[in-house]
Amino acid sequence: MNETTFSVIRRQSGSQTSSATVAFDGDQVVVEGTIWGSDGCKTADLTDVVYDADSDDLSISVGTKEMTDAGDMCTQAIMEIDYRATVTFENGLPGTVSVSHDTGGGLSPVTTATP
Template identity: 50%
Template structure:
C-alpha cells in the first residue's frame, strides 16, 4: 500500500471520530428524556349577571314604532330602542331582566307615568330608551328584547351579539 494513502485514511478516520466525541448533543437526534408539552384548554368564562340600568331618553308624538338594537360594551349588553305608547300619559319601564342558560331576556313595557294628570294627549307616542345589563367575565350568547304595551309581550330582537 502507498504510505501517503495510508496516512491520509488514518488522518481522516481520526478527525471523523473526534468530531463525534466533541459534539454537544444538540444535533439532529431526538433526546429520549425530553418531556412532551401538553396544551391545557383555557376554560370559557361564564357570564355572571350583576346589575341593570334603564333610562327613558325621550318621548314624542309619532307612530306605532317597535324597534331595538343590541350592542356589546366589554361584557355589558346595551339595548337602545323605541316602544310606542297609546297616549301621552305613557312611559317605558324595565319590566324584567332574566338570564338563564346563556340567554338574556330584556323586557320593556309601557306604563302610565306617575306624574300624569287626568288629561292626556290622545295621540300615539314614541318612547326612546336605553337599558344596560352588566355582566362579569363574559357577555351572554343570546339576547332577546321584548316590548309589552299592555296587550302581551312581542319579541323585537333575538340576536347573538
C-alpha cells in the same frame, strides 16, 4: 349579571313603532329601542330582565306604564318612547340576548342578537 340600568331618552308623538338594537360593549349589553304608548301619559318601563345560565340567554322585556306625574289630562296621541337599557356582566357576556315589548297586548319579540 351584575347591574342593570334603564332610562327613557326621549318621548314624542309619533306612530306605533316597536324596534330595538343590541350592542356588546366590553362587559355590557346595551339595548337601545323605541316602544309606543297609547297616549301622552305613557312612558317606558323595564318590566323584566332574566338571565338563564343553562341556555346562556338574557331576556329583556320593556313595557309601558302611566307616568307618576301624568295627572288627568293625557293627549290622545300615540307616543314613541326611546329608551336605553344596560346590563353589566362580570363573568362574560351572554350567548344570546332577546328583547321583547309589551304595549298592552302581551309580550312580542322585537330582536335577538349574539355577541
